[in-house]
Amino acid sequence: MSVNEEAVMQTSAGGKPERKRVKPGIIDCDVHPIPKSLDQIKQYMPKYWRDRFRGGGRGLFYNNPFHGMRQDSHPPGGGPAGSDPDFVRKQLIEPNNIKTAILIPRENSCQFPDLDYGNAIASAHNEWIADTWIGPDNPDGVFKSSIVINHSDPVYAAQEIDRWAHHKHNIQVTTDSGARFLLGHRNFHPIYEACCRHNLPLAIHPGLDGIGINILPSPGNPSHYIEWHTCMSLSFQAHLVSLLTEGTFERYPDLRIVLVEGSSTWLVPLMWRLDMEYKALRVEIPWVKKRPSEYLRDHVRLTSQPLERPENDEDLLQMLRMMDAEHLLMFSSDYPHWDFDNPKLAFPKLPEKLYNRIFFENAEQFYGLQQ
């Protein structure tokens, strides 16, 4: 039971009428809308690509040995898990008092060597989302979404951002941690310029590390899904170090990055190490004006799922304190994926102030979602 639920159940003494405190809604920063079928995407593609489109993703590599999706999330009316907005409302949003679900479509466009093909896939997904999840399917406005881009073609990706930034329900841009360059590389500057131009954060989500033409995040191919899945966090560490040491946040003072589903507690040892290196080596990177960890509050957020749960809850609380979770961490569930974090169960009992920061205040402020 969360702190807020307890608050709701408090009764005042002396038999007076129950005093209910209004329970603020949760913001879930990682919900995946899934197409009902490939045809739902193909209809937005030029014929040349439509006839060749076979979807994206990891193909035959690094798949969960059971299922990639919660098996109870297939909509009663048919279709894949996560493909029916109304069932997402019924299963995820209503029972968990979620006021905003931030959609991260997984279009997997950056894995293809043919840039035009990747661009066509990204564009089709943006059209599909605008015509469904954040269009007619969103009368209550509970869904916000992310503009998908093919980061392998940064100039085209910037145009795609320009094309969709006007939509009131698009509140960020998203791309994959699987890449051919580390994210601090100046190759990506057109994307960062576009994000700043429209004041949209960029959310990095894992999935295509070492897939297609993307480089592995470790010095060799993992053999099994568990190994690949555990080491996804290494990409995030490398990308964050790249952004910080390349001075990306000095060049783009308005750039904001969200690290989604890369786990988060690695931030503590990584920032200790990078700050220490900076002390000795800052002459090499004079464009970095302060200790790398000092850039985080202004520029970086992490989402919570998958949250590690050590045997001792107190250890996790210590780590949340050391990583400045109070300012940097935002709740996410990863619905409808297999490793979904239930907002009622994912965390140990948190102090109310910290609970509020993680479950809604941090995201409200970061995305400008104040009610």
Next chain:
Amino acid sequence: MSVNEEAVMQTSAGGKPERKRVKPGIIDCDVHPIPKSLDQIKQYMPKYWRDRFRGGGRGLFYNNPFHGMRQDSHPPGGGPAGSDPDFVRKQLIEPNNIKTAILIPRENSCQFPDLDYGNAIASAHNEWIADTWIGPDNPDGVFKSSIVINHSDPVYAAQEIDRWAHHKHNIQVTTDSGARFLLGHRNFHPIYEACCRHNLPLAIHPGLDGIGINILPSPGNPSHYIEWHTCMSLSFQAHLVSLLTEGTFERYPDLRIVLVEGSSTWLVPLMWRLDMEYKALRVEIPWVKKRPSEYLRDHVRLTSQPLERPENDEDLLQMLRMMDAEHLLMFSSDYPHWDFDNPKLAFPKLPEKLYNRIFFENAEQFYGLQQ
């Protein structure tokens, strides 16, 4: 001032003679012997390779912008830092009360595409060390050393281990974290069989990640030394996950691995994450018989340098507790490299029991160095 130094300075009450407790000597698990010149290695190479040998290392890539070596470590008699055993005694060993310095020669043989060339380099280094540092230069036995191998040719590497394991001062095998396969890959089994055959641990040391034909530890090329140097720890994380998920320690119950200079506090979030993944996915890796973190005490040690120093010492102490430093961490200085950790300054004040474990007891037990 360390706990042990304080113990030495205690005086008993009432003006009685000062009672000095004998201060146990430190074991330094990472000291680098440097050849006086390339000729010192070339003399051990067949003529065919001797004429082509130009050394190893990172060449023009990822070099410290100042110096890679402590500038006060050049021997007064000439030659590179770390090339004179007597000066190492004078500068490192005597003033720090080091009773055993474990040498890790850096032969850099695994970066070359020509396996025979790499093998010739490794063999020549083993001969050089036997003829100098652990031969006539070692009358007091303070130096123990590591058999260097070219892990890119595992069968030859195993023969090299067989060739040198008899030497009483060779107490482990060493190789680089830069690789073309993750270390759990069965490609390396001949090396592990040889290590177990001779009861020698295998020490993994960084230096060649992404160099030569080795794969990068991150999804793109770092641009600067600080970035490359910070992310060296990512290789170690990936290799450890590989060893644990491939079941290497079940197949080789006597195999022991030392993770040298890869930093160490990342172990906490990584093991939290891997244990959590194991709970959900162990059916994929049935050869792993217990939670991955449970293999560490029997099979894995980490050396301390470079030790992160957060602003708050108490945070580091919490992390040392969570990572089981009491059993897993062994002091190392990395002499004579630029980021040398002084045993008197590297750590915050430690409880005496933990100090003793880290500075000598763990290494005594692991290497069988009890006096």
